[in-house]
Amino acid sequence: MIVELINTGSELMLGRVLNTHQQWLCRQLADLDCVVSRQTAVADTAKEIEQAVRESLTRADLVITTGGLGPTSDDLTRTAIARMLGKEMKEDAVVLAQIQKYFAQRNRPMPERTREEALVPEGALVLPNPNGTAPGLAVEVRPDQSRSGNNVGWLIMLPGPPRELRPIFANHVVPLVKRLFPSKEPFICRTFRTAGLGESVVQQKIEHPLRSLVEAGLELGYCARPGQVDVRLVSRGINAEKLTAEATVILRAQLGADIYGQEDETIEAVIVRLLTARRQTLALAESCTGGCIAHRLTNVPGASAVLFGSFVTYSDEMKRKLLGVRAETLALHGAVSEEVAREMAEDARRVTESDYAISVTGIAGPDGGTPEKPVGTVFIALASLRETRVSKMFNPWDRLTFKEVTTQQALNQLRLRLESLL
């Protein structure tokens, strides 16, 4: 089956917001063995939406649109598609009651305009939206309007806000797709996440050993991101499981501890898991990452059980006052130095009485670099009861990438340490 995705919104075409639906929906659909073959974004004018939907219907069995179901004047998807398909719109009493309930529960008057969201194209399935007012809609498309050679196609419209779209997709679209398009052949997509190696090094390590599996039909893909490289294995058909299993063994042998996780696992989730299992605790002392390490770790549910706290000490004075870094160390070596990184980590561990502490001190830029310590210089220290290790890194990127890469490196050092102790 062929699936296409259409995101509507002038703000997308003007580059005013990031399109997160593309990744989320493609991911969910791939896991249902419905790899999206094309994703399109157009402005939210009736003409553009109609043209894009019409073209997609000639290619795809299933077309999913996002956005344009709300109450404001630029919400035109529902009307444009109904008109294109020659379907009348009728007010749906159940939908209207749900919208009224939504406002009543929040003790807010219902704006008259919201009533439009209760209009449903004839014959459409309503996909309830408990987190908003506009429901999703699924419409069967007549053969003459859909991909030639097919009986019927389906068109599913979802509201734009992720908080509304995602539950509707999980609770209503997934069962519908499974029923309408049952999977015909096995399909496995697996992503391995590595940290600490460059893309070409990863490729060099695995390409040759995997060659015969690739010849047998395994698809191999790479994706380089700040501080990490993802390796993706895709296989289909009756050999999918065997190919994936064999490739996994080879990947693990070649990349070893450089693989920190699979699929969506993050380094911070691995760390919270390892520390929780071992009932150990962590403290942070962040200078140049400015809270990014703490932010990443606290995105993980359950982080509160293992992260005692973080000192974000941007100035020399705060490094002295909050952590107890010695004035002479700062004066002698400068704030960005192996010695200060070491003291920061040891002080953070001591003050909080945690098992481990990570510290980072560096120059994020754009200003503050010197010939000896250019922008991008950073020291990362990891302190435990037994020892403190400091590494010097060089991440000469823009400020945000610098923070991201440095955070990834600091977390990866702790992960390697924790895994080596297992």
Added chain:
Amino acid sequence: MIVELINTGSELMLGRVLNTHQQWLCRQLADLDCVVSRQTAVADTAKEIEQAVRESLTRADLVITTGGLGPTSDDLTRTAIARMLGKEMKEDAVVLAQIQKYFAQRNRPMPERTREEALVPEGALVLPNPNGTAPGLAVEVRPDQSRSGNNVGWLIMLPGPPRELRPIFANHVVPLVKRLFPSKEPFICRTFRTAGLGESVVQQKIEHPLRSLVEAGLELGYCARPGQVDVRLVSRGINAEKLTAEATVILRAQLGADIYGQEDETIEAVIVRLLTARRQTLALAESCTGGCIAHRLTNVPGASAVLFGSFVTYSDEMKRKLLGVRAETLALHGAVSEEVAREMAEDARRVTESDYAISVTGIAGPDGGTPEKPVGTVFIALASLRETRVSKMFNPWDRLTFKEVTTQQALNQLRLRLESLL
């Protein structure tokens, strides 16, 4: 002129990475008065790339592709497009020398495969890439291969990594586009960022007052995001400047201090600017936001001059030990309470001797809620020399949205405070 954007990459179709090129390039092009009319993403197979490029060329004067120029086996864009356009590929001596220099400077041997990146379709312009090995390429498209009725079209290929793509775009694509497609009519796109109001409230406040300008051709758009609503004004033609100026006056009158900035300005940038101008300083005490407020503020260059530091105190013990919150306050009211928020902010201000301190304490979930204090409950305190104000909010979203919305609210309270003092 009509511009289309094609992002290639199987990882996009599998939903394994976020497509950030779409927003970035659409934004840059919109600012050149080249609003992208369609953005497409396809897998990086030769067939998909060819089909998408061929279709775009029938509609657009300029087609920009991203990705697939690298050295790995799934990098097929250059070859597929050259074949489609019937252009031969030749090794370019200058490009090859640059690639060799790139590796020599890094003291790394050049993998043989990288040599493929020196292949250039005949007649193509090379757009140098100082941050990587594969250059961008610009190719003129013959009339019979491009949009009917036009003389020639242009096709620009850019490498996938943002760190490489963005400088090539800024330094080479922008001048090229300006030369090839000089702007014909004035075009103004302006975004106003508001915080603290819902989308329907923003619309209610401005829709009626702006009606006559909309009838005169002003386009009005909304975009709701966690903790903020953006209002977008687009106008074209000889009246663009007048329409924008009049609409701006109305927006400012209707929304007042709820507008925190324009275009890409963030609340954190506004705060760093205001504090810097007034030589004032800030400290943070974060519980449930876990470092997110510090992270956002330290994304702003120059934050080190105004942000003394942040205490990320996740546990009760750390709130006591690092900040000095009284044990009896914690025991009597619980960590998530007005009283603890107040003490956290006052303690953070006292310890760091800063002018202001913000504290947050709440329940991010998914666990930890009670009937009296359900998940989403949060207290935000703002302490200054004169007074401490605490507000209670309710943000019953998922963990990450909770952190984002709470951070936005906390920063907005400080912004409103700083602006009211101007």
